[in-house]
Amino acid sequence: MSSTLGTIFRISTWGESHGPALGVVVDGCPSGLELSADEIQVDLDRRRPGQSSLTTPRNEADRVEILSGVFEGKTTGTPISLLVRNTDQRSHDYGDMEFLYRPGHADLAYDLKYGFRDHRGGGRSSARETAARVAAGAIARKILREKCGVEILAWVSQVGSVSAPARDSFPTREEIEASPVRCPDPAASARMAEEVERARSEQDSVGGVVEFAVLNPPAGLGEPVFDRVEAELAKAMLSIPASKGFEIGEGFRAAEMHGSEHNDRILHGPEGFSFATNHAGGTYGGISVGSPIFGRVAFKPTATIGREQQTVSRTGEPAVLKAKGRHDPCVALRAPAVVEAMAALVLADLWLRDRARR
Amino acid sequence: MSSTLGTIFRISTWGESHGPALGVVVDGCPSGLELSADEIQVDLDRRRPGQSSLTTPRNEADRVEILSGVFEGKTTGTPISLLVRNTDQRSHDYGDMEFLYRPGHADLAYDLKYGFRDHRGGGRSSARETAARVAAGAIARKILREKCGVEILAWVSQVGSVSAPARDSFPTREEIEASPVRCPDPAASARMAEEVERARSEQDSVGGVVEFAVLNPPAGLGEPVFDRVEAELAKAMLSIPASKGFEIGEGFRAAEMHGSEHNDRILHGPEGFSFATNHAGGTYGGISVGSPIFGRVAFKPTATIGREQQTVSRTGEPAVLKAKGRHDPCVALRAPAVVEAMAALVLADLWLRDRARR
């Protein structure tokens, strides 16, 4: 198991989807930062299921408590322990699962590795575990905003075969939040909602793509050669359940380009150095330069679907799985808050590691 | 800086492209493994420039020496220090570089972060640094082969707008090595070679995509939730210079699929559990199950091109850069050996970490 992420700004998450609670310990947060449970709650709420009819109707409340590390409203520099109680579980929905391996899930993999697992829901492999990350990410995000003026955004740019049109500029938080699918283009949003409904009605699921942008990052983030900013982001994003791909800047499109086109021309003016374009995605040699850091994360379709699936039991007998309960037809819709949190966690850690040298 | 990778099988690389040497210290290699400089040399030679006319004609020899950790032909379990002397540098080709920022390179980023850099070639940001990784990867690969029967392959599947056709099965080492561009499809190889030549003749460069496959991996590799096998692979691949994207399994194609199609059906037979398909890429919940682990890595076009580029000097004055010297038109052609090495390093470390629990 490795539930620890980060070198200086380090988090340790814990908790199963159907255990009593889940949480995270955040170590390395600078002292003196104002912090309240309410502000963390804002980020958590953006992740919650039940936000719209399009995601899982499990209504979990997800209220976060701060158990340490804050005194008189400010961080002390000591570890911050956050806890979120699981209020809405309905274990009996998962009764079947104990004996069957669910296709596309981690069940068999966990048994092969650990020989014993909590079969309820997804245990630790469930997407619910990401609530702890989002809570920790809220702290990281605040550090970056207050100390560096950074803003982090993520939005849905594709659901199934429906893609939002390319844009000239990054969207705003308002445009993203105005859409029930978190796609800043209204027309595409509507078609995406239909795509999700169609999947739900067919008792199926569909994948998607989330784009992210880090605006106004500090220059100098990234620790070559292995902890390049894009490498740390890649690891963070591919640690999100259901993720299957990561791109920085032009990503796979860069493979089709020529150097004369892909190279970002360097300029200089009264405010210093800048770039005419940003095909690179804000990183050169693994280090940020101040340009927006942007990319995309691909998500597979939810493994749990309503329709019948052929599978086997733990003892190898043929079986039919028909999942009851409540499931997201498209986990990508819920991913933006998690993608933002992961970006914040990575960049806060890299920022602190870079400060060690200044 | 972070030039260390791995938790138990840990490597520390060092060296600049135009310094006297480069190398790596490998810690955590089990004792008793037969190891010679010659076998490491085989992997290094697959990376060397000068292999064909399509890559950089710098003829570097790249002979590796083992300075510690091996006694009477076997590893002792103590750190293995590998050193590769830089024999063919021609520093004067880089004379201009001291004063100009090269578009697409790490020059400006390094100055913003460190305030001082070795301007010769790419210094530490150069792709040459990957020679050290390939040397270490040779050891990791041997451990996996001898202890687990694993085989790791990587090949070029796209150069610019030329893609190799989809295949039913993974290629063989022979098919890959038979091609000067390391693409196992002869027809596509020829078109790719033309694409590269065209770029060279236009004093430009072109990007590409490398695919990889890990055959017969042990089940149980990966340490959820953060050190999932695909997350560690993503970080390793995005730490390769010029990489811009990573996919596991279907990657971005999974975003367009439905769960009923993407889910890999689980089977059971006399030899245990298996899967009818492998859309997932050999990993569920971040843990391997024994199915091939496969994916793709996107590479941008080489930043250094022969044609003139507008840029600025270190002091912000407009300047024209016309790079002399010898440069790869397509760095992706050289990447397969590096991609294989990174996969080996990640999996050897995860294998050792998994053994801690058995």
Place this chain on the structure above:
Amino acid sequence: MSSTLGTIFRISTWGESHGPALGVVVDGCPSGLELSADEIQVDLDRRRPGQSSLTTPRNEADRVEILSGVFEGKTTGTPISLLVRNTDQRSHDYGDMEFLYRPGHADLAYDLKYGFRDHRGGGRSSARETAARVAAGAIARKILREKCGVEILAWVSQVGSVSAPARDSFPTREEIEASPVRCPDPAASARMAEEVERARSEQDSVGGVVEFAVLNPPAGLGEPVFDRVEAELAKAMLSIPASKGFEIGEGFRAAEMHGSEHNDRILHGPEGFSFATNHAGGTYGGISVGSPIFGRVAFKPTATIGREQQTVSRTGEPAVLKAKGRHDPCVALRAPAVVEAMAALVLADLWLRDRARR
């Protein structure tokens, strides 16, 4: 801050002495181990103040809860979150402290480093934080006992100027627990109790020494060159609040010995290799060999004393500190449970790291 310890068996502690709770997340525990809150409580109770009139009468209950990582009574291999609520705090006893720097405490040091601290009690520098370590240590101890047959003991061997006589053999748990000062020699126990009472009546405090022994350790623990077993133990012990010295084997007595006397002669018999003596303390070249690993930890006298002390305020004004509240005259009396826990944490991690290579 670094509240994380261990590489594979890794713990992250959190919580202030006067915050709502404290706890620890334990990552890397193998799956399938039977574990209950009650068994962890046993170890915690050995640490609790209020055990005898000789230690702090704060009656804290210290009841531990398991919030994750255990399912149907067995560990799942996922992180185990333990929480201990602070029930008995009496903050008002520390009212003065907000404005004064207490001699011998971490107050000034924390302000110099963090600029902001929780002035209640010792905040995170308080010995109370060790409750979280003892809880985690209970899990480590169980792993070692069940998988390797290891037993870990610690006892008080010195209080102030009173030392227990040298012994031929290690004491038993029963001998240690029979004494209110946890010294296995009854006569010395009585004199130690008097020493502590004298200190209390003089509104002063006194230091002490704790000895530890690890019986039947596996051979092969320790990762040279830096993570030698004695080095990891030294770090763990010197991380305990109030510790000031560490010895392994003969410790400082070895400095006076000759090699002909200190060398432990190696023997061989039907059961394999053994040693005629054990001056080394069970480790050679930083690796255990199966002989008992033993040593000593020195503790300074409690900094908080009842008598008046001259000091300064946060603004540098002269002040007099007269601590009210309830304080241990000799923190060494409470240390054995913590010393045992630290030894267990270190050895469990080294055991898992060693297994990676077998």
Place this chain on the structure above:
Amino acid sequence: MSSTLGTIFRISTWGESHGPALGVVVDGCPSGLELSADEIQVDLDRRRPGQSSLTTPRNEADRVEILSGVFEGKTTGTPISLLVRNTDQRSHDYGDMEFLYRPGHADLAYDLKYGFRDHRGGGRSSARETAARVAAGAIARKILREKCGVEILAWVSQVGSVSAPARDSFPTREEIEASPVRCPDPAASARMAEEVERARSEQDSVGGVVEFAVLNPPAGLGEPVFDRVEAELAKAMLSIPASKGFEIGEGFRAAEMHGSEHNDRILHGPEGFSFATNHAGGTYGGISVGSPIFGRVAFKPTATIGREQQTVSRTGEPAVLKAKGRHDPCVALRAPAVVEAMAALVLADLWLRDRARR
């Protein structure tokens, strides 16, 4: 194996005493520091055997080369690779060793753990490996001196039963270097030299104690709760071959003291806060405050002695070991340079980690 030390200022050492070379990779050194092989050589020479007739007459030269990380005389911020060739080995002196287990050495422990070892000299367990640490320590020491004005000293304070008298103040570098045994008290030096000669003439060895002092340390070093400055120092010192004990401040003497006596009174004047005494050793709650950080390290007598010893062979047969070759009668005499290096490595890393928060 763990040959890596440090979090930000991180070193990886490699090399066996009788292999072709040994060395270290230093990662995390800030850029812009002037550095030359000659300055590193000065520290190495203080460690070299052959310095006086009292230590091993192996004359090794020990010339260090810088292979990376320095450009035009200044560090670039990239990893610095240092290499020291082994020039004087005389392997044939160790011919016997292949088949016998030497008492007090790591031979048997290494075989139990690794099953295969380099029998020549001590392999990796040899004190010679410390040359790599001293080389890296020279860089750390320079950073601390130039950035913080820190001075680090270590000297011999005890050899066998001969102790130097207590002092009112720390010695100077000149006083230490004036003595062939590195004890700043001339009378004690003479008696120590006799003690060593007596041991040598008796074909025996004797232990010793090294004291260290860090003058003018920055305040704020140390990362509670586990990476306290004294804990990190303890681990570093107990990783030195032959070390058996560590003390900070009063060490084991603190156990005999009362709080009213041990507490260091806090003062305030025009230059800020200070302390009337320094029983603590410069650290409170694990964090430095600017007072000197001082302590002691105990060393056992050299295991290799000239006189005959009963032992067994690798196959368990009784045997007699009579070591030929050249050996130190007192390894503590050579330890000061290593103790200083370890202190420098720890404090440089803690300084960089602390800067991350400012």
